[in-house]
Amino acid sequence: MPGLFCWNHIISATLLSQRNSKQRKENHIMASSAKSSSTNGRASNSNISIEDLSNQIEILKSDISTLTDTLGEYAKAKGVEAGETAKVKAQKVADAGREKALEAQLHAEDFVRTQPAAALGLAAGLGFLVGMITSRR
Secondary structure (H helix, E strand, O other), X not given: OHHHHHHHHHHHHHHHHXXXXXXXXXXXXXXXXXXXXXXXXXXXXXXXXXXXXXXXXXXXXXXXXXXXXXXXXXXXXXXXXXXXXXXXXXXXXXXXHHHHHHHHHHHHHHHHHHOHHHHXXXXXXXXXXXXXXXXXX
């Protein structure tokens, strides 16, 4: 089942991304708490907040990139799944059409065998109509 494989791949990629994001946030919190405990003064606190914002922006960029990749994989998987579903449905319709054509052929053959005079008259009438239509350009 190709759809199931794609879903498992997408879910595992998402979980891995979430785990990496959580680890980055924990590392960032530990680093910022260590910096704030070692610095005294107002100017350094504003630098830490700018650094914190820069780090958070980088984390958000990374998360957005991962999310975009995951959504791309999801869309690709859905496209493949839709294509396979369309192929299966088209094959079913083609098979049903073949069955109906074969059934009509068998019915026509049965009609010709049971009523040959009517079949001959019908063929002559159709031939006459085709001849009239083609002669009147």
